[in-house]
Amino acid sequence: MRLTPAVKTAAALVATAVLGVSAASAFVATSPPAPTPQSPIARAGSERIEQTTRDPELGLAWAVRSYISTSGGTCVEAGRLKNGRFGQIDAGQAFREAPVEEAGTCADLREEPVVLAINHYPAIGQSPPRTVLFGQARADVAEVAVTGPDGVKRRLVKGAGGGFVLSFAGALQPADLPVQITLLAGQRQTFDWR
Amino acid sequence: MTSTSPAATSRRTIPLLVLALVCSFSFGAIVRIAAADYHVTCVGHGFVHGGSLSDGSFFGRVEPGCGSTLRNCHLYTWGSYIGGQTVTGSTATCNAWSWNFGNYTECASTTHVSNQGVFSNHVHKASNWCG
Numbered sequence: 001m002r003l004t005p006a007v008k009t010a011a012a013l014v015a016t017a018v019l020g021v022s023a024a025s026a027f028v029a030t031s032p033p034a035p036t037p038q039s040p041i042a043r044a045g046s047e048r049i050e051q052t053t054r055d056p057e058l059g060l061a062w063a064v065r066s067y068i069s070t071s072g073g074t075c076v077e078a079g080r081l082k083n084g085r086f087g088q089i090d091a092g093q094a095f096r097e098a099p100v101e102e103a104g105t106c107a108d109l110r111e112e113p114v115v116l117a118i119n120h121y122p123a124i125g126q127s128p129p130r131t132v133l134f135g136q137a138r139a140d141v142a143e144v145a146v147t148g149p150d151g152v153k154r155r156l157v158k159g160a161g162g163g164f165v166l167s168f169a170g171a172l173q174p175a176d177l178p179v180q181i182t183l184l185a186g187q188r189q190t191f192d193w194r
Numbered sequence: 195m196t197s198t199s200p201a202a203t204s205r206r207t208i209p210l211l212v213l214a215l216v217c218s219f220s221f222g223a224i225v226r227i228a229a230a231d232y233h234v235t236c237v238g239h240g241f242v243h244g245g246s247l248s249d250g251s252f253f254g255r256v257e258p259g260c261g262s263t264l265r266n267c268h269l270y271t272w273g274s275y276i277g278g279q280t281v282t283g284s285t286a287t288c289n290a291w292s293w294n295f296g297n298y299t300e301c302a303s304t305t306h307v308s309n310q311g312v313f314s315n316h317v318h319k320a321s322n323w324c325g
Contacts, residue, residue, distance in 0.1 A: 038258065038287045079294065090296040098293060101244065101251070105279065107258075107286035117281045119294060120268070124276075174264075174280045191282045193264060 039071040040102040047100045050136065050163020052081055057169070058127060060089065064134045064165035067104060075104025078119050078134040078165055091124045105135075113138045114181055116191055118174050131172040133179070134165040143182040153180075231321040236260040239267075240318035241305045247322045250297050254278065254305030254318075256288040264310040271298040272325060278306075301325070 047067035054061050063081040068074065079086050079098055087097040107115035116135040123129045137144050137158060144156040144164055149172060156164035168177070174193035182188050232240035237259040244251025254267035265288040268278030277295030281288045290305070292298055301324035308315035319325070 038285065040287060040289055077291075077294070088294055088296070096293070096297075101291065101293075103253070103289065103291035103294070105281055105286055105289050107281075107283055111285050112283050114283065115281075115286050116283055117279055117286065117288075119290075120278045120280070121295065122275050122277060124296060174282075193280065193282055 038073045038106040038108065039069050040073075040075060040104050040106050041070045042067040042075070042100045042102070042104070043070050048161065049081065049084075049086060050076070050159035050161050051157060051165050053165050053167055055130070055167050058089075058130070060095070062132055062134075062165050062167045064136070064159070064163045065100075065104075066136050066161055066163050067100060069104070069106050072108075073106035074109045074115055074136055075106040076115055076117065076134055076136045076163060077104045078117075078132045089127070091127075093126065109136070109138045113141050113183065113189070114144065114191075116179060118177065118193075120171060122171060128169065129171040131168045131170065131177070132165065133168070133177055135163070137162040137164065137181065140184050141181050142184045144179065145181075146177050146179045149176040231318050233318075235313045237262070237309065237312060239307050239309065239313075241303075241320055243300070243321065244292075247320070248300055250292060250300050252292045252300050252303060252320065254288070254290040254307055256307050256309050258283075258285050258287055260309075260312045262309045262312045266306075266308045266315070268306045269295065269298075269303060270306065271303045276303075299324075 047065055050064045050066045052061040052063045060080040060082055063079055063086055064076050065086050066076050079088055082095045085097045087095050089095055105117040114135055114137045119132045121130040133146055145153050147153045156166055158164050179191040232242055237257045239256040242253040242255050254269050256265040256267050263284055264282050266280050267288040267290040269276045269290050269292055276298055279288055279290040301320050301322045304317050304319050306315055306317050
């Protein structure tokens with residue numbers, strides 16, 4: 001059977017297209033980038049429970065755990081505290097101790113005075129939703145305060161290393177929780193999550 | 195009636211093939227990057243597996259940089275929201291860990307990430323997607 005020039009051209013085009021897509025798959029890298037200055041991996045033995053806050057409706061207190069990353073970053077993570085152990089509550093209400101993983105929210109406190117995060121916990125099973133504000137302030141931060149959706153300004157109690165945590169009932173938007181910090185030198189900085 | 199010589203056909207076909215190669219490579223590259231579980235759009239972000247592909251430990255992550263001061267990383271399993279994180283500041287990494295929110299099927303999970311001023315909200319799937 002003889003192929004017409006049009007059929008040959010079409011076959012060549014199809015083959016070329018397949019070749020092009022295959023080459024792209026082979027040569028375009030999709031692997032994770034090299035570790036960044038804020039590696040989230042913990043330096044062994046650097047972790048500690050910084051601060052806790054009660055949540056009577058849910059039972060176990062919330063806690064913020066901090067550690068220093070292998071790249072020198074300051075990392076914080078929010079969790080629950082049971083008999084001095086840091087962990088999480090699953091959908092079945094079981095406590096599970098959390099090892100020091102690469103789970104912290106890490107920042108460089110040489111460049112900014114505070115690492116600030118909000119965890120959003122939706123309603124699961126019998127647990128109502130929670131919005132948990134947590135972080136760690138540098139030693140030159142005199143005060144960390146948050147204004148809730150009720151308009152009340154709350155000063156956050158800092159742990160020995162500057163860690164803080166506060167839980168709010170409901171699923172709040174970050175913009176509902178503007179945070180103001182005051183440095184020992186008197187300057188103020190507002191984080192409005194916008 | 196006119197006929198086309200083999201030389202004339204070749205002159206038309208070769209540029210066409212080159213064009214097809216370029217277009218198909220571009221298409222493949224776009225699809226490859228868009229489907230990746232973790233990639234770089236100015237900053238690294240996406241879905242990160244924990245110890246293995248099936249231990250239920252995974253992360254939604256957005257690294258800092260490129261002038262951004264607000265980052266979001268939210269987690270979904272079987273299309274349902276399981277929890278997430280928002281961070282602010284110029285150097286903080288958004289890092290939502292699945293274990294913070296319970297015990298979920300890793301291969302059926304996605305992260306929805308955004309980085310204000312850098313990229314808008316979009317989805318990254320587990321690399322062993324089964325959802």
